[in-house]
Amino acid sequence: MxxxxxxxxxxxxxxxxxxxxxxxxxxxxxxxxxxxxxxxxxxxxxxxxxxxxxxxxxxxxxxxxxxxxxxxxxRQEWSMSNFIDSAVNDIRGKVKEGERVLAAVSGGIDSTVTALLVHRAVGDRLTCIFINHGLLREGEEDEVLDMFKTLGIKPIYIDASSRFLTRLKDVEDPEAKRLIIGEEFARVFDDAVKEHGPFHWLAQGTLYPDVIESGVSVSREAATIKSHHNVAGLPKWLNLKVLEPLRQLYKDEVRQVARLLGVPEHMVRRHPFPGPGLAVRVIGKVTEEKLRICKRASRIVEEELARAGLYDKVWQAFAIVGDDRAVGVLGDGRVYGHIVSIRVVESVDAMTADWAKLPYELLARMSNRITNEVEGVTWVTYAISSKPPATIEPQ
CATH class of the missing domain: 3.40.50.880 (Class I glutamine amidotransferase (GATase) domain)
Structure with a gap:
């Protein structure tokens, strides 16, 4: 029909x-x-x-x-309000009386909604940890802590940036980066369990597209597109059971739940950010210089989209930096600098995505600001590959 x-x-x-x-x-x-x-x-x-x-x-x-x-x-009975009741009841059914839950929160909509659902289910038996792995967006730490304060949750803040960046030093393979980050998260959790525990459960904001891309689904033949640190599997030594209340939801559904739970609208509208952070937007080795360029250039892209009234109309927007360099002109001399690629995509559920056909004038403003304001950048390009065959993130 x-x-x-x-x-x-x-x-x-x-x-x-x-x-x-x-x-x-x-x-x-x-x-x-x-x-x-x-x-x-x-x-x-x-x-x-x-x-x-x-x-x-x-x-x-x-x-x-x-x-x-x-x-x-x-019967068409599915709604986000029904989902909240169902998820809370499911969590209460799994987490027995006296058991405690540990949740890592990043400020992203997935981990935030996960924490709010678990908090509604078990109250003070939930402990939230905000781990700074050194791969966050510009100014993200303060924004996240302020948001949770308004939501009535006070996460334990852990600056583990040196740990993560040390583990990632000289690592170029993107799959190795993801697995290292997942393992290091688990080690930080293990330290938290020893200091603040005991805990029995780990709550994660895994979504359905994460499960599909990781090849963990109803099909044993599903191919692994990339490992997600949420679904790559916890080390046995961590010894925690896993709660994944959002495992059957898409991002747009999670946003609906977030609004119902009272998450501030500006945080609901934030673009998705990968769990491994900027490590998957820095191609090749993760260095302080490339992280600095990636953070500042990405903020410029977001600012210009917002100024043009297009931020809420696209799915994701960010900058990518790798090892490729190109010649530029500074004053009367030639300089050798990094190439930054701008990635802006339109999507509904992240299962597929189209590159955004932005006005040339907007792209020109982004390029001019990046080359003028971000030291060490000489060229700016625009990524025009859709998903599939590409993925949204470069790695």
Whole structure:
């Protein structure tokens, strides 16, 4: 119902069906797949070779709704207010009387909502820790602590930046960076358990796209696109059970929950920030110089988007810096400086994303400010790859 005969769909698979089982018929095809949608109507078994759940597929939501409501007779009772009640009850059912929960908060919407849900469920048996791993955005520490003060939660602040940056020294491989950061977080947690514990649970703000990209899903054949430090697995020596109340939600749903829980609107609207922080936006070795450039250039990108009234219209916006350098002109002389890439994307759920078609005048202002205000930068480029084939973050 409501589906056009011809529509655009998003396909990124490397495999395809060559023949159909007995009882199945073809419902749809593409130029490259003779069986993009199949069905055994007698058994009510349906299969798709494209992604109906992503924003780029036309009528994708209608397809899923038709299947759930018209074929499976599911009742449409899901709402974010119902989710809050369900999540709180689920947490209370798991965390037994007398057990305590440890939560790492970053100020991001995911960890903030996780902490608020757990706090609503277990009260003072929750201890929040805000770890500064040295990879935060410019001015983020103060913003985060101020926000939690308004929410009635006082996190324990731990400056572990030297620990993380020491572990990351000379590490270039992006997957190794993510795993090192995840492991170091676990070690900081272990120290916190010894000092402030005992704790029995670790609450994490894992979202559904994190689970999918990490290959941890209903399918044993799911490929790992990149490890997320939330879902890469906790070391056995940490000895904590995991609470992931947002594991089935997308980012836009988490924002709805945040508003219902009273999170300040300016924090709700903040762009998503990766758990490993700027380590995945600094290509190659993580150095103090590249972190300085990445922080300041990213803030300029955000400021110019806000000034143009576009900050809330895009999904993410940031700067990327690597080891590549290019010649520039300073005064009457030639200088050799870093190349900064600007990344601005539009998305609904982070499962797919398009690069934002920003006005040339806006890009020019960003470029001029970065080269004039950020020492050591000579060139600025704009990243125009969509997801897929690229990912939103460069690493």
């Amino acid at each position: 409501g589906i056009k005969q011809r529509m655009r769909c998003w396909m990124s698979h490397g495999d395809a069906a060559e023949s159909l089982p007995e009882g199945f018929s073809i419902l749809a095809h593409t130029e490259s797949s003779f069986a993009a949608a199949v069905a055994d109507r007698s058994r009510k078994v349906y299969g798709l070779q494209f992604h109906p759940e992503v924003a780029h597929t036309e009528h994708g939501s209608d397809i899923l709704r038709n299947f759930a409501v018209r074929i499976c007779n599911a």
